[in-house]
Amino acid sequence: MNAITLYTRKQGEATSFEFNVFDNQFATENLAVRKVLMAMLESVRHTLTVLEIEYNDSMLVEKVGAKKAGELLRFLGATKENSQEHRSNDIVVSRSFRTALTDERYDYFYNLTDIAQLSHYRLKAGDEDRIVFYFTRYLQLIAPDQQSHDTFLNKLESFSLPYKLVPIK
Template identity: 65%
Template sequence: MNAVTFYTRRQGEETSFEYNFYDNGFSPSNLAVRKVLMAMLESVHHRLTHLEVEYNDGMLADKVGARRAGELLRFLGASKTNMKETYSGNVVVSRVFRAPLTPERYDYFHTLQDVSQLSHYRLQEQEKDRIVFYFTRYLQLIAPQQEAERFAERLDAYGLPYRWVPIDRGE
């Protein structure tokens, strides 16, 4: 297996690790990608307090079925009181909600068989993004140095070969 590539970028005292789906060529349900998400989760689990999910009703229903989609959204904390809708004209194109990250919700993400089951999600430390999945484009970890080292340790523990490609922002 080729090494999984992560684009890294220093952001102050933190490091961003971005797994780009186009460059790595793995399906979101591939075991290697699932191990990447699990390693990300395990490296910052003690910091995670909230989740934010953006989804499209039709796309989610197509992926998991209408009944399962409703059950999943309720399980993850969606409600009329925390829902925001994005419109294009008179049509709702997506919905977003934010909820506390309970142990059961953490387990949902840790055991995902397809990391793209939800189109766009963020696992956060209060308001700060720690893990971001964005429309099967990328999966990103933003971690302080200690957790960045733990991320590499978790990848090693999963037997996942990887390489870092530093990105210079020209600063």
């Protein structure tokens, strides 16, 4: 297996690791991609408290079916009270919601078989992004400290997933 490329950037004490889906040329349901997400989750699990999700109704229904889409959104914490519509020319293009990240919701992300099942999600420590998946473009980890940084890279190694770090200024 070729090494995956991770773009890195220092952000104060934090380090951003970005897995660009196009550059790595893996499908979002590929085991290597899933392992990247799993390693990210494990490296910051102790800090995660908030989940934000943005989705397009028709794209989600196409991926999982209408009934399962509704069940999934309810499971992940979507309610009428916490959901927002995002419009363009009076047409709803997406919806989003923010909720607490419970253990069950963490497990959902850890066990995802396709990291792009949802279009855009953020797992946060309060208001600080820790893991961001953005519309099949990239998956990003913002490791807040050296311990999270090291845990992420050690987890990739334990998954036998070779990687190459490319610093970005």
